[in-house]
Amino acid sequence: MHRSAHLDTFARDHLPPQDQWPEMHFDLPELQFPERMNCAHELLDRWVAEGHGDRPCVIGGDGRGGEIRWSYADLQAQANRIAQVLVHEMGVVPGNRVLLRGANTPQMAACWFAVIKAGAIAVATMPLLRAKELGQIIDKAQVTHALCDAALADELETARAQHPVLYRVCLFRSQAADGLEALAERQSPHFENVDTAADDCALIAFTSGTTGQPKGTMHFHQDVIAICRCWPRSCLKATADDVFIGSPPLAFTFGLGGLLLFPLSVGATAVLLEKASPEALLPAIARYRASVCFTAPTSYRAMAAMLAQPGASVDLSSLRKCVSAGEALPAATRQQWKDATGIEMLDGIGATEMLHIFISHTEASARPGATGVAVPGYRARVVDDEGRELPRGSVGKLAVQGPTGCRYLDDERQRHYVKDGWNLTGDAYLVDADGYFVYQARTDDMIISGGYNIAGPEVESALMAHPAVAECAVIGVPDEERGQLVKAFVVLKPGHEGDAALVKAMQDFVKATVAPYKYPRAIEFRASLPRTETGKLQRFRLKESA
Template sequence: ELQYPERLNCVTHFLDRWVEEGRGGEVCLISGSETLTYAELQARVNRICNVLTGPLGLLPGGRVLLRSANNAMLVATYLAVLKAGGVVVATMPLLRAREIAYPVTKARIDLALCDHRLADEMEKARALCPDLRRVVYWGSGAPDALEALMAEASPDFTAVDTAADDVCLIGFTSGTTGEPKGTMHFHRDMLAICDAYSRNVLRPEASDRFIGSPPLAFTFGLGGLVLFPMRVGASTVLLEKAGPDDLLSAIERHRATICFTAPTAYRAMLPKLAIADISSLRKCVSAGEALPKATFEAWHEATGLKLMDGIGATEMLHIFIAAREDEIRPGATGKPVPGYEAKVIDDAGRDLPPGSTGRLAVRGPTGCRYLADERQARYVQDGWNVTGDTYHHDEDGYFWYQARSDDMIVSAGYNIAGPEVEAALLAHADVAECGVVGAPDGERGMIVKAYVVLREGAAPGPEMAKALQEHVKAEIAPYKYPRAVEFVEALPKTQTGKLQRFALRQMAGAVPAPAAG
């Protein structure tokens, strides 16, 4: 059981504590050409706190929209909102005006802090949101820029005395299934994910240097690139651009030791490992999507490192089933993170025994609290969070991912999990990326259809399709093989590195494409 005092402002534990303990001179974060120590970041955070609670009129519980790529100012504004007792609503940097307006309206936000390079779309969103009273930009150099206000403000600020269960973050889901949902998390939840997952599974040290690609607006990135390092007084590298080449060269440049990214990014780095010396890495976390055995093995072969898979969700804040490096079964996600319990249930909510496939339900120190959404009663049943993923567990307590519940392909009466077929295809040397969905079929209802991106040098065509089909039949039960194979240049991906199965289903004609315009 994780115990926290009733009154708790989490920033005290991530930031102020290190300065008080005399470690303020140690490097906290590296972002572009900037390197900030804990004391420097604290002074910056405090100035922003004074701006927020002074001229910007933020009151405890007030919600603040943050918009930026991953950089030092995003971290500083993030921690400042929490320290000042406010509530952060962070949004993916590439969102368009209409997508920004949705959370602003839903969470009734009246104040935004935004990187000036995102001003165009922010101003368009503002035109759609009459209640958005004030937008302050940083980096613009204008007389009313955030930095100008900060220059007038004191570098001292005492954390607002919040309750451990005061909301401090509203994270929005990516909305791959329906409208995005706002999920509320408390000050104590920020510590709980560190003290459950990070302390027990990741086990970082103060000497570690974190790096990775997920945006901080995605709670995978928030935990992995801000909270986990700062909980142990380690340092973190933030990258505004984090494609495979950027990430590899930054790992070398900063001698990073712990990497957080999605399986697709590990696959994208594999053929490029020669461009950088990444021997500083000691741990690599993979989440966001299932980690296929072939990706695990290829990364292990190339780097000697075992990818640490973990399933997390915006609703749960972070990872709740994962494997330590010494307890990995390639292909399985892992075991419940200490503090969490997990089970597999049928549609009536009954527990299923090992080996049976059903819905994954979990409970633990964090959990789902939707912001005004009738889907709450479907996600949390009897105190258990029902994730929408299909899993089975084995006699040894390992949990094996199958698919998202709505991604099962029913073909001629068989239930086929798209990700299992993808994992089989990825074990073929010529396959770089793939996505498998159901395509309508007169005879079978649905057929398994694979969209395949080939590796450089491999030739698409009927012969390759045949070879891939034979390969799948040899890897897994033959009835699961893709009856249709289409070669494509790239696959549709979300900003969080997930395959957009919905878009593939549209391509396959399984769901109508959205009307143009």
């Protein structure tokens, strides 16, 4: 590894041992990186330096009913001022972890770049997370500082009270005298980026495992640029004239790449929507003349149904690229969207551990039901339990290598994700006769519903705190609209009746405990749960019965 710029060495100190890392491959000429690199320069500063500072960069709401339209020079100035606040007002030093909490907004984008410029490590979190989940992230990453949207401060303050390692919080989109805007206004719009090493950690992205205990995936400055030079160049093929739009939060690596990193890597424009439901996304595409859309299959299904309604009139003539990820894309959804818009969707599979998409296709090579082939820069195969490559047509575990890979933050699960130098993504695939990778299922108990990853045991833990619940089990069941639904099997304590009112009460209870999208949309009351003689829950029997 190169000489680190991090004065706070927590990240390097808690990387997995080198012998547990996956093999990394930098085969393409564009993946030859210098030893020193701050990815904020490549994505933002260089456009201003090259004379393109007046190009439109990010568009979004200002939090007061108005709209922000920042050029590349504007975003750079905002990020520089916030970086000054981080360093001079909040005491951030290179290597500190800075939690970011906010919806998709220009201010959130500026905060992300400010953290990167200051040589700190961005830890972006979903707006829907509750104090319990935020606390797990704060504790795992030893987060010391946070920038938070004022509208989302309550849950963070609750978490902060329980985790005093987080000792400095500054609120943005705030009118307060000590709010980020007021502090930034006093700062210089110029900032000299910290001279980070290419392999200094730039971000820690959290993903929930089947245990519900979050895993922090550590990604370097060079990883951020690597994902911009692989899938976008070979499959997306966007240009500086494109306008990107979509629904995934910037806290998801799918959203961070698709709605911030990828557009800025080619000098394009990013539209950041705070609320991007299908009902909001369709008119926003028309309003902003968006040309590239990122969202989950669930959203494409809903938008296609809206477009098919009598009298529906939305001008989508600007739209030319539609990307689906976050869950498997059903062939019927692909066809439904194509019938509605004439656009062939780009499908892909990525992972938080890999940072972004590593198997995909182009519009010309798309096939119903197939994800595609390995993205240039990556290699993939299907293996058995011993890591041996399987013949075509056999279902096995997906194994991947490339310029990015899994490096968990201080987590024993590293040994399970990386085997013999390969990243095992937890997906079951087969390779068809023509070499296309075809998705089969998840190999673990992760539930993927509406593009969100939901850990069944985490929902169980929330349900078990309800006073009427004796025991419970949560699984994912197939659903045409959402891919999977979260379903809970509940054994009640004596004196409680399993009726519709109790179902609603339990659902509301879970929504108040963990992020609302994780709540069980179906609850079935049972007298007992299937267990082994040793008392171990047999989830597979519940899945069979469902």
